[in-house]
Amino acid sequence: MNLTILQYDASYDAGTAAAMAGLGVGMMIFYLLVYLFYGYCLYKIFQKAGREDAWAAFIPIYNIVVLLDIVKKPAWWLILFFIPFVNLFASWMVNDRLAKGFGKETPLYTVLLFFLGFIFIPVLAFGSDVYDKTRIPDDQ
Numbered sequence: 001m002n003l004t005i006l007q008y009d010a011s012y013d014a015g016t017a018a019a020m021a022g023l024g025v026g027m028m029i030f031y032l033l034v035y036l037f038y039g040y041c042l043y044k045i046f047q048k049a050g051r052e053d054a055w056a057a058f059i060p061i062y063n064i065v066v067l068l069d070i071v072k073k074p075a076w077w078l079i080l081f082f083i084p085f086v087n088l089f090a091s092w093m094v095n096d097r098l099a100k101g102f103g104k105e106t107p108l109y110t111v112l113l114f115f116l117g118f119i120f121i122p123v124l125a126f127g128s129d130v131y132d133k134t135r136i137p138d139d140q
Contacts, residue, residue: 038118039063044125046070049101049133071097072136101136102129 042057049070056066061078068077071094080090095113102124104110113120 038121041121041125042067045098045121045131048125048129048131050131067094067098070131070133071101072133072138073097097136098124101131101133103132103135104129105135 036058039058042063043054046054046057046066051066051070053066057063064078064081065075068075073094077090077094081087092110092114095117096107096110099105099109099113109120113124
């Protein structure tokens with residue numbers, strides 16, 4: 001009978017464990033700052049779109065519902081963001097309509113927003129572009 005006995009791995013000393021914990025805390029703080037920055041960018045976009053509830057940019061899931069309302073898509077589209085591969089299509093459509101709302105009619109801006117959103121979402125948020133809801137078609 002061959003039984004495997006769990007053995008204590010002494011290769012991790014206290015210094016290594018402390019370094020790993022510090023790295024984990026550091027990454028958590030970094031991602032919190034990234035989340036707050038992205039939330040602030042969405043906050044500015046929601047304000048430009050004339051939303052009274054711009055604070056919703058910091059609430060997960062609900063910020064997508066508000067964004068769907070801004071780009072004139074029904075709230076049930078939220079479900080599409082949870083379906084693999086379909087979420088890519090939904091994200092593409094939202095980015096395209098958001099770009100059109102800010103007067104960026106070229107498909108290139110949609111591509112840039114889709115693939116480089118971490119650069120172009122802040123450009124929409126802090127740029128001088130003005131949101132106009134009449135630029136987005138009513139095809140719900």
